Amino acid sequence: MKQTPAVKTQNLTKRFGRHMAVNDVDLEIYSGQVYGLIGPNGAGKTTLIRMLTTAEDASSGEIYIGGEKLRSDRPQPHIKRQLGYLPDDYPLYDDLSVWDYLDYFARLYDLRGRQRQRRLQEVLELVNLEHKRRSRITSLSRGMKQRLGLARTILHNPTLLLLDEPVSGLDPIARQQFREVIKTLQSVGMTILISSHVLSDLAELCTAIGIMELGFLVESAPLEELYQRLSRQQIWISTQDDSQQVAAWLSQSAKVEGIEQARAGVLKMQFSGSQAEAAALLRSLVQSGFSVYDFRCVQDSLEDIFFKVGHQQSS
Numbered sequence: 614m615k616q617t618p619a620v621k622t623q624n625l626t627k628r629f630g631r632h633m634a635v636n637d638v639d640l641e642i643y644s645g646q647v648y649g650l651i652g653p654n655g656a657g658k659t660t661l662i663r664m665l666t667t668a669e670d671a672s673s674g675e676i677y678i679g680g681e682k683l684r685s686d687r688p689q690p691h692i693k694r695q696l697g698y699l700p701d702d703y704p705l706y707d708d709l710s711v712w713d714y715l716d717y718f719a720r721l722y723d724l725r726g727r728q729r730q731r732r733l734q735e736v737l738e739l740v741n742l743e744h745k746r747r748s749r750i751t752s753l754s755r756g757m758k759q760r761l762g763l764a765r766t767i768l769h770n771p772t773l774l775l776l777d778e779p780v781s782g783l784d785p786i787a788r789q790q791f792r793e794v795i796k797t798l799q800s801v802g803m804t805i806l807i808s809s810h811v812l813s814d815l816a817e818l819c820t821a822i823g824i825m826e827l828g829f830l831v832e833s834a835p836l837e838e839l840y841q842r843l844s845r846q847q848i849w850i851s852t853q854d855d856s857q858q859v860a861a862w863l864s865q866s867a868k869v870e871g872i873e874q875a876r877a878g879v880l881k882m883q884f885s886g887s888q889a890e891a892a893a894l895l896r897s898l899v900q901s902g903f904s905v906y907d908f909r910c911v912q913d914s915l916e917d918i919f920f921k922v923g924h925q926q927s928s
């Protein structure tokens with residue numbers, strides 16, 4: 614039996630005047646997935662996320678959270694309790710301490726007494742900010758502030774997290790720390806939608822990817838499937854011989870689909886064969902007397918796939 618998606622949209626559309634920000638989007642995200650949403654500036658990612666959180670009304674189409682239809686004519690607090698939303702510009706209160714900030718929101722969620730203390734402790738540990746509980750927010754690094762925003766987002770124990778560009782402006786170390794927290798949240802059973810322009814982060818984190826362009830969801834698939842379908846294999850060969858001669862020899866192979874000189878003595882070729890065929894090619898290259906000192910197979914990255922699929926600019 615097919616699993617009910619944690620999030621499903623049907624023909625979801627948002628118009629701002631005559632501008633179609635989100636256009637006829639059918640999206641499915643399954644429980645436990647980390648779904649990465651990518652697309653150029655203005656592609657419609659924030660608008661889509663805002664509609665899923667009910668912060669923005671749809672112009673037409675439907676949204677289902679855990680199989681239940683979102684309605685604009687009634688409050689549905691039980692659905693909202695399942696959602697945790699971290700917008701890209703969420704303000705923190707600089708003068709408060711980390712603990713007091715979270716305590717303030719925990720009170721708004723009506724967490725009381727020991728239960729509130731316990732939950733604050735738990736989320737601080739989850740986002741790795743336990744050691745900063747007494748620090749004023751103004752003294753935190755940008756990465757810590759983002760993790761604090763995330764702590765506030767998960768205070769009420771949501772099952773579905775919607776994170777809009779949470780790592781923008783963070784340095785590589787802060788991004789890595791953020792990724793670790795996301796992995797922990799996934800391991801405790803959360804379903805996570807995360808939009809980002811940092812595709813290497815998403816490639817490491819996500820189990821599925823959606824690509825938006827000009828309001829359309831032009832691709833949506835598990836990451837593995839996307840790689841299988843759209844990622845080509847390249848082989849980089851470094852040789853001490855005349856690279857033109859090596860290129861001429863290689864291009865006789867039916868599996869070599871294109872070859873170019875990347876730099877002096879280094880060739881880059883598109884290869885459609887299997888690993889065994891790549892090994893056989895290397896063997897006969899060496900047996901033919903060519904001097905090869907590096908032979909490296911690499912797959913197209915998520916960024917390569919993105920450029921292949923999303924080829925028009927929104928902005």
Ligand SMILES: Nc1ncnc2c1ncn2[C@@H]1O[C@H](COP(=O)(O)OP(=O)(O)OP(=O)(O)O)[C@@H](O)[C@H]1O
Binds near residue numbers: 629653654661
């Ligand atoms: N409130 C609004 N009023 C009018 N137009 C809007 C509004 N919000 C968004 N738009 C337009 O809708 C389109 C999609 O914007 P959106 O912010 O959803 O894109 P995005 O993919 O999140 O971009 P970015 O990566 O830059 O955050 C853009 O053309 C934007 O200008």
